[in-house]
Amino acid sequence: GQNIDQPTEMTATEGAIVQINCTYQTSGFNGLFWYQQHAGEAPTFLSYNVLDGLEEKGRFSSFLSRSKGYSYLLLKELQMKDSASYLCAALDSNYQLIWGAGTKLIIKP
Amino acid sequence: GAVVSQHPSWVICKSGTSVKIECRSLDFQATTMFWYRQFPKQSLMLMATSNEGSKATYEQGVEKDKFLINHASLTLSTLTVTSAHPEDSSFYICSARDLSGRDSDTQYFGPGTRLTVL
Numbered sequence: 001g002q003n004i005d006q007p008t009e010m011t012a013t014e015g016a017i018v019q020i021n022c023t024y025q026t027s028g029f030n031g032l033f034w035y036q037q038h039a040g041e042a043p044t045f046l047s048y049n050v051l052d053g054l055e056e057k058g059r060f061s062s063f064l065s066r067s068k069g070y071s072y073l074l075l076k077e078l079q080m081k082d083s084a085s086y087l088c089a090a091l092d093s094n095y096q097l098i099w100g101a102g103t104k105l106i107i108k109p
Numbered sequence: 110g111a112v113v114s115q116h117p118s119w120v121i122c123k124s125g126t127s128v129k130i131e132c133r134s135l136d137f138q139a140t141t142m143f144w145y146r147q148f149p150k151q152s153l154m155l156m157a158t159s160n161e162g163s164k165a166t167y168e169q170g171v172e173k174d175k176f177l178i179n180h181a182s183l184t185l186s187t188l189t190v191t192s193a194h195p196e197d198s199s200f201y202i203c204s205a206r207d208l209s210g211r212d213s214d215t216q217y218f219g220p221g222t223r224l225t226v227l
Contacts, residue, residue: 035153037216042145042155089218096118096220097202 002026004100006088011106012078020073020086020103028093034062034073035087037102043087046073075105083107111137111207115219122193123227129189130222132203138183139205143216144176146199153202159186193226200224 003025012018024032031050035043049055049064049071061074075082088100112135122128132142140161145153157178158166165178177189186205190197200223204216 043153045152094118095223098220099218102215
């Protein structure tokens with residue numbers, strides 16, 4: 001079956017670095033998305049990886065290893081506003097989104 | 110875990126026709142479901158919040174007469190795109206909250222429905 005796994009909750013300190021992991025098993029693969037969702041708001045697009053490697057975008061970076069079915073989102077210089085849920089979603093061979101349950105990131109001062 | 114399904118997965122229709130998309134919560138009851146549309150590599154745009162047994166709440170700029178939402182049961186919400194036009198071609202995604210779950214704030218997303226209007 002198709003499955004996405006990511007931790008349910010993580011806690012980090014303001015100013016620190018945190019890595020949110022995501023493993024996936026899908027029928028075919030056409031890329032992986034990371035979204036940020038604040039409570040009560042729609043998810044906002046953070047990144048899309050389809051090739052292996054690290055893509056850096058400001059304080060956020062996303063990594064993909066297709067052979068391992070693994071991705072991570074790296075957040076640097078954490079700010080209180082980064083407290084949110086982070087959703088990992090993979091596109092399967094039919095271009096259907098397979099969603100992770102989301103990782104709730106709690107930032108402490 | 111909570112599962113949300115959508116039907117159909119993809120649909121191609123002629124301009125001027127109406128298309129109905131179903132969103133189901135398979136193993137939980139969802140008093141609230143959300144409908145989003147997404148353009149490639151962009152954020153999900155919330156269209157409306159669907160509440161079981163009452164009228165949906167539409168976001169600003171979303172035509173309620175064009176995007177009809179019905180949430181007739183605790184496990185099913187439907188979105189009907191009426192008189193579809195090519196600009197309505199998009200990826201429509203629904204989500205639902207499991208209020209009985211450990212974290213009632215968690216939204217579970219459906220796999221999406223790809224609509225192409227010719």
